[in-house]
Amino acid sequence: MVKKHARKKCIHIMVAYTGGCNGCDIEVVNCVLSPFYDAEQYNVLLTWNPREADILVVSGCVTKVMTEPLKKIYEAIPEPKAVVAVGCCALMGGVYGNIGGDLGTSDWIDGPVENIIPVDVKVPGCPPRPEDVIQGIVQALPKVINGD
Numbered sequence: 001m002v003k004k005h006a007r008k009k010c011i012h013i014m015v016a017y018t019g020g021c022n023g024c025d026i027e028v029v030n031c032v033l034s035p036f037y038d039a040e041q042y043n044v045l046l047t048w049n050p051r052e053a054d055i056l057v058v059s060g061c062v063t064k065v066m067t068e069p070l071k072k073i074y075e076a077i078p079e080p081k082a083v084v085a086v087g088c089c090a091l092m093g094g095v096y097g098n099i100g101g102d103l104g105t106s107d108w109i110d111g112p113v114e115n116i117i118p119v120d121v122k123v124p125g126c127p128p129r130p131e132d133v134i135q136g137i138v139q140a141l142p143k144v145i146n147g148d
Helices: 002-009 023-033 064-076 088-092 094-098 130-146
Strands: 011-017 044-046 055-059 082-086 121-123
Touching: 011 023, 011 064, 011 130, 023 044, 023 055, 023 082, 023 130, 055 064, 055 088, 055 130, 082 088, 082 130, 088 094, 121 130
Parallel strands: 011 044, 011 055, 055 082, 082 121
Antiparallel strands: none
């Protein structure tokens, strides 16, 4: 009961960068930390501790090196939780999905994110606009608050 009440008052997001160019990471952090968008004024806070996180925001193409750490981060986040995949790399491997091997496969990519962990909200773009990232986080809120 305390957790449900606290989640209605404050949402913690954790950003997991899993490979790529960092363009999406810049936009995600820009949403939360910049004075222009300032999601913190609405009590959306950035955390680096998965035990505190409510929403996991994943960006990047999920390299083979990051597959197991991403699974561990996901498992460490308490229920109910939501995952927001941000950017073309997270959704389909982006430009990195076709490097090496046959078309559509890669020797160093395991992504997209939904192949590794369940994804609740997809935010396309390369990189996506900060407004779209904020909208994706808002779309994930009902699952976190209500457990839907």
